Amino acid sequence: MAALGQICPVCGGSSATEVFSLIGLPIAINAQVRPDEALSVGRGDMDLVVCRDCSQLYNRAFDPDASAYDSGYENSLHFSPRFRDHARSLASRLVADHALAGATVAEVGAGPGHFLTMLCEAGAARGFGFDPSYDPDRLGAPEHPAVTLSASLFPDDGSIPAKLAMSQHVLEHLEDPVGLLRSLRAAVATEPGGVVYSEVPNGEVMIDRCALWDLIYEHYSYFTPVSLGYAAARAGLSADAMTTMFDDQFLALESSVLDGDGSVAEPRGADVVDPLVERAVAFGEQARKRIAQARSEMARYLDVGPVALWGAGSKGRTYLNVVAPEGQIGAIIDVNPRKDGYGIPGVPGVIRRPESLREVRPATVLIANPVYTDEIKADLGELGLDASLRPLWGRSRA
Ligand SMILES: [Zn+2]
Known part of the structure; x- marks a missing residue:
């Protein structure tokens, strides 16, 4: 296939600046492997660049064919009390702020349905989850009777109407995050007050804190508030409320449906994008030093x-x-x-x-x-x- 990494997954631009590279990272870092299989896993390189048009960071060496998920992938955070408290209060807030009591909600990348369960416990009437890695034999049935889980992809035609359509930590894995946002938009387009909620790792905080351990091969790209807002605009969505949470490590956007399909949306100007590009380049320099320091520590x-x-x-x-x-x-x-x-x-x-x-x-x-x-x-x-x-x-x- 054509070299995917030559264009930005958010804006389609081709002008990018090098940030940092890591050679030979395991392709599926969260895979459940037996200890004796751990050294023979597939590996890929990370050649991280930052888009000079929209500030998205992405791995120019990413091979989407190599990075397949299966049900042996284990990255649930729900065993931590702190994470569960965070998720539960987020679910309650979303139900209150967007009047989701009695409404249908839908989530792509729903895993075993933990968050949909919390939304239903907070008042939503029913939840539909989509996740190609969902395996009921391994993860069990949904915890809540109003939650339905499917191993299929999220429909792109609005055939699951929902007042809230959401994803948490999905967009950063995708070759076409704007395409998923368009599918989520289609799901809420006919619902008065419909909202799209998109949560991703906070790429801005990653570069500012030199959080290089957040880099994994499965994350094709990293969003800044600027690039996430632009991805939403390109999908015909507003950027109503951009928030950070969980010690600012997560970036979340609540969006409503805009008129038009977003095809005429313009990226933010150089005055906003250029400083982010500079900070990303500085992150790359710090990251190299941090690795040497961590090895001597x-x-x-x-x-x-x-x-x-x-x-x-x-x-x-x-x-x-x-x-x-x-x-x-x-x-x-x-x-x-x-x-x-x-x-x-x-x-x-x-x-x-x-x-x-x-x-x-x-x-x-x-x-x-x-x-x-x-x-x-x-x-x-x-x-x-x-x-x-x-x-x-x-x-x-x-
Ligand atoms: Zn871009």
């Missing part, structure tokens, strides 16, 4: 005693692949019981439950996401452990 931690990594999500997995690919870390911990006993693509090691740290007695616990620091501190206290806690990157605004 690792050597120092290992001098003191065993090192554990808490959090086998995307951030922890990228960190292990870039900083400790030879299994230098003695324990990889996750609170999600569905990950227990599995390996991590690209590196040696086995994911264990927190209780396993009683045996490891780590001197240092690396925290993959600083948002969970308090939760982890409490869990270590309950286990009777006293380790030095180190976030993988320190600048949290929590």
Whole structure:
């Protein structure tokens, strides 16, 4: 196929500036692999660039054919109490703000339907979820009787009318995010007060905090508030409310249907886009330094005693692949019981439950996401452990 990465997935522009590259990342970093399969997974390169027309960051080396999801993909955050509280309050707010009581809601990338369940508990009448990776045998039936899940793609013809059509952490995976936004627009177009909710990782915060561990191959692109607003405009949607949440790591847009199909939408001017491009380039420079620094920190931690990594999500997995690919870390911990006993693509090691740290007695616990620091501190206290806690990157605004 034509080299996909030569054009921006949001605006279709072809002028981009290089940011940063990582060679040989596992293609499916969150795949459930057996420990003995972990080193033989498929790999791909990340050649991250920033679009000079709309500020979207994207991987010019991305191969969409390589990055297939299947039901062995495990990235649920719902085992963390902090994440569940966040999701529940978001669901309640969306139902209140958009008068969704008694309404139909629809979600693309719904997984096992956790968020649709929360929306129905908060008053929505029924929820329709679409997710090609949904496997009822593995994930079970929906938790709520009003939630229906399907392993098909979200319909693009408005055949599932809904007052809220939404996606969380889907657009950044897609070759054509504007196309999905158009499908979501079609679902709400006939509903008075219909709203499209789009949540993605916050690319602006990633570059400003040098959060390079957020980079994963599956994320074809990263949105800034500017590029997300422009993606919505191109899909015929307004940018009514742009918010950040979860320690600003997530970026969310609430949109309503505009007249017209968005084909005449113009990107924001250079005065808005150019500073973001400069910050993205600065991020690339910092990221290279940060990797060297993280490798020397690792050597120092290992001098003191065993090192554990808490959090086998995307951030922890990228960190292990870039900083400790030879299994230098003695324990990889996750609170999600569905990950227990599995390996991590690209590196040696086995994911264990927190209780396993009683045996490891780590001197240092690396925290993959600083948002969970308090939760982890409490869990270590309950286990009777006293380790030095180190976030993988320190600048949290929590
Ligand atoms: Zn662009």
